[in-house]
Amino acid sequence: MAKMRGAVVVDVERCKGCELCIVNCPQNVLANIAAQVNSKGYPYVYMKNPGDCTGCTNCAVVCPDGVLTVYRVKE
Amino acid sequence: MELKDIIKPENLVYKRTECLTDKVLSYCPGCGHGTAHRLVMETIEELGIQSETIGVASVGCSVLSYDFMDVDMTGAAHGRATAVATGIKRCNPEKYVFTYQGDGDLAAIGTAETIHACNRGENITIIFINNGIYGMTGGQMAPTTLLGMKSSTTPYGRESALMGNPIKITELVAQLPGTYFVTRQSVHTPANVRKAKKAIMKAFDNQKLKKGLSFVEIVSNCNSGWKMTPVTANKWMEDNMFPFYPLGDIKVDGELVKK
Numbered sequence: 001m002a003k004m005r006g007a008v009v010v011d012v013e014r015c016k017g018c019e020l021c022i023v024n025c026p027q028n029v030l031a032n033i034a035a036q037v038n039s040k041g042y043p044y045v046y047m048k049n050p051g052d053c054t055g056c057t058n059c060a061v062v063c064p065d066g067v068l069t070v071y072r073v074k075e
Numbered sequence: 076m077e078l079k080d081i082i083k084p085e086n087l088v089y090k091r092t093e094c095l096t097d098k099v100l101s102y103c104p105g106c107g108h109g110t111a112h113r114l115v116m117e118t119i120e121e122l123g124i125q126s127e128t129i130g131v132a133s134v135g136c137s138v139l140s141y142d143f144m145d146v147d148m149t150g151a152a153h154g155r156a157t158a159v160a161t162g163i164k165r166c167n168p169e170k171y172v173f174t175y176q177g178d179g180d181l182a183a184i185g186t187a188e189t190i191h192a193c194n195r196g197e198n199i200t201i202i203f204i205n206n207g208i209y210g211m212t213g214g215q216m217a218p219t220t221l222l223g224m225k226s227s228t229t230p231y232g233r234e235s236a237l238m239g240n241p242i243k244i245t246e247l248v249a250q251l252p253g254t255y256f257v258t259r260q261s262v263h264t265p266a267n268v269r270k271a272k273k274a275i276m277k278a279f280d281n282q283k284l285k286k287g288l289s290f291v292e293i294v295s296n297c298n299s300g301w302k303m304t305p306v307t308a309n310k311w312m313e314d315n316m317f318p319f320y321p322l323g324d325i326k327v328d329g330e331l332v333k334k
Contacts (some may be wrong), residue, residue, distance in 0.1 A: 005076055005081055006081065006088075007078045007081040007082050007086075009082060011091075013099075014099055016103075016104035016105070017104060018104035018105030018305040018306075019105075019304075019305060019306055020105055020263075020305055020306065020309070023306050024264060024265055042104065047078075050078055055081075055088055057088055057089040057265075058265040060089045060090075061089070061265045061268045061269065062110065062262075062263075062264065062265050062268055063109075063110070064100070064102065064104075064105060064106055064107065064108070064109030064110045064113075065099070065100055065109050066091035066092075066095060066109070066113050067091075068089070069087070069089065069090045069091070070087075070088050070089040070090075071081050071082050071083065071086040071087055071088060072081070072086055072088045073076070073080070073081050073086045075076055
């Protein structure tokens with residue numbers, strides 16, 4: 001079976017660090033670090049385990065601020 | 076495969092809709108308003124009706140929704156959004172008209188306007204965000220606040236003897252003959268977001284078919300008002316709000332759904 005590979009691009013300045021995408025990611029790809037903040041002081045999200053992303057779009061669908069753009073490709 | 080090989084325009088599967096403006100949303104982190112805004116605008120984008128839609132913003136946290144939604148919008152006096160929408164729709168029957176209101180606006184000061192617009196069966200769409208609290212003014216008790224729920228004006232929890240009972244305005248308007256589609260959704264998980272989007276799509280479709288009023292309630296969190304983190308607020312909402320405000324369709328195609 002073909003494996004789906006995905007990637008998430010984060011609009012860092014829009015992210016408010018609410019963590020809803022982190023808890024709704026089935027593959028535990030996303031995370032944030034309290035020390036890494038954007039210009040407004042929010043700890044923004046990033047891809048911690050990029051190899052596990054399947055591009056399911058769950059994170060982007062649940063994000064209140066429309067921060068995430070998702071790409072998917074069949075490997 | 077490297078990430079740069081995946082991040083290419085031809086592999087794009089999801090991006091923020093262009094019917095939202097570039098402004099950063101003024102809502103608190105994790106607020107359901109942002110998701111609800113996006114769903115309404117995605118629906119408008121998919122139906123291709125951006126230039127034919129007129130929105131009415133209410134008073135409350137959503138008062139600034141005209142800054143974020145890239146369609147023609149107007150602001151109504153507190154609670155009067157459905158009355159303003161009635162006027163707009165009657166003057167421009169070919170336009171799509173929707174109101175975007177919170178519970179303090181629609182279910183408190185605007186109860187009369189809401190009920191009469193629903194009873195008249197105006198051909199508009201009402202998007203109703205219910206977070207059980209007056210979020211913008213500092214978390215005071217709203218008519219929709221649950222019994223026992225703490226707010227800044229009910230520090231020991233709401234009691235029915237002193238403060239009355241919470242109102243299920245969605246069930247109430249479903250009893251009126253003018254409403255065609257009445258539903259209650261939420262936007263706290265991906266599955267619920269997708270269901271909510273289907274409901275909003277149906278609500279706008281009904282307007283096209285001139286079927287009557289569509290009423291979409293979205294049960295949302297208010298993590299600042301509830302004094303919780305966004306993740307715990309969503310859990311609290313599942314445990315406490317949903318038993319009282321059960322999700323699902325209440326009236327479909329003018330017929331009450333039997334439970």
